[in-house]
Amino acid sequence: MTLFHFVNCALLTFGPHVVYYSATPLSEYDTMGTSIKAAVVYLLTALIKLVCLATFLKVPENEGFDPYQEVMKVLIGLVDVAGLYFALTQLTHRNISQNHKFQAVGLGWAFADSVLHRLAPLWIGARGLEFTWEYIFQGLEANANLVMTLSLAALGSLMWLRKNKPRTLVPIIYACAFLLATMPSITSYLRKALEWQTREVVGFEIFSSLVMAFFSWQLFSACQRPL
Numbered sequence: 001m002t003l004f005h006f007v008n009c010a011l012l013t014f015g016p017h018v019v020y021y022s023a024t025p026l027s028e029y030d031t032m033g034t035s036i037k038a039a040v041v042y043l044l045t046a047l048i049k050l051v052c053l054a055t056f057l058k059v060p061e062n063e064g065f066d067p068y069q070e071v072m073k074v075l076i077g078l079v080d081v082a083g084l085y086f087a088l089t090q091l092t093h094r095n096i097s098q099n100h101k102f103q104a105v106g107l108g109w110a111f112a113d114s115v116l117h118r119l120a121p122l123w124i125g126a127r128g129l130e131f132t133w134e135y136i137f138q139g140l141e142a143n144a145n146l147v148m149t150l151s152l153a154a155l156g157s158l159m160w161l162r163k164n165k166p167r168t169l170v171p172i173i174y175a176c177a178f179l180l181a182t183m184p185s186i187t188s189y190l191r192k193a194l195e196w197q198t199r200e201v202v203g204f205e206i207f208s209s210l211v212m213a214f215f216s217w218q219l220f221s222a223c224q225r226p227l
Contacts, residue, residue, distance in 0.1 A: 005135075006122070012139030013118055016146055017111045026104055029096050035108030038087045042112040045083030052076045065193035070185045081181050084109065084156050098161055106153030110146040118142055137202045144202070147209035151216035152180040158223050165223040176215055183208065 021027055021035070056072055087105045096104070118138055125135060155177040158165060165173075187205060190196040196204070 009122055009135040009139050012136065013114055013122060013142045014111070016143050017107060017114070020146070021107060024103065026100060026107065029100055031096055031100055031104035034091070034096070034101065034104035035111070037091050038105040038108030039112035041083050041087045041091070042109045043116065045079055046113075046116060049076055049079050052079065065189055070188060073188070074182050074185050077181060077184060081152075081156070081177070084153060085160055088153065088156055089160050098157055101161075102153040102157035103150060106150040107146075109153065110142075110149035113145060113149070114142045134198070137198050140202050141205060144205040144209040147213050148180055148183060148205075151209070151212045152177060154216045154220050155180070158220060162223055169219060169222060172215075173219055176212065176219065180212055 021032075026035075053073075053076060056076070057069055084105070087109065088102065122135055122138065125132070155173055158173050159177065183205075187201055190201050190204060
């Protein structure tokens with residue numbers, strides 16, 4: 001039963017990344033190298049964030065919501081945006097379209113995030129003797145993160161790679177990207193300040209990821225039309 005639970009949770013957490021790669025043209029255009037490079041950039045970015053968190057944040061005395069701490073986390077979290085910028089603009093890619101490039105980068109970025117933050121807890125906890133919903137919620141959270149990362153990568157490609165885009169859409173693109181970049185602090189506020197339960201927070205993340213994916217898709221499609 002414990003092995004069955006672990007396998008189910010692992011498939012829920014990591015399976016969608018594999019399915020997305022296989023079911024989209026990414027596999028046909030052999031973009032695995034781009035995804036691997038993006039994953040490496042993510043790991044380096046995570047290391048920089050860890051050093052910044054250890055340097056500028058103090059250990060909280062309680063589990064309450066600390067505005068100063070959260071503002072600092074938002075600023076440090078912008079390192080992710082810088083990492084995505086580097087992955088989208090500075091890495092050498094195969095001759096693939098902008099559409100496939102942001103998907104490959106976003107997929108590699110989200111997969112590395114899931115491995116770094118969820119593999120060890122899953123391996124240790126999901127094999128326990130007692131069934132818990134925690135790791136199922138963790139898998140659902142990983143799926144929401146995949147969608148939000150792809151949305152942020154799409155918006156990043158519009159900001160940094162798409163030169164000719166309607167000027168009226170530029171503020172909306174930047175606003176959506178900022179909202180996605182600050183999502184960890186928003187969920188932290190819901191957990192600590194409003195004391196939402198895990199299932200409520202995960203439900204909010206799933207709903208938010210779908211809404212942001214819709215807006216990102218609409219913005220990306222609008223920017224592809226000739227001016």
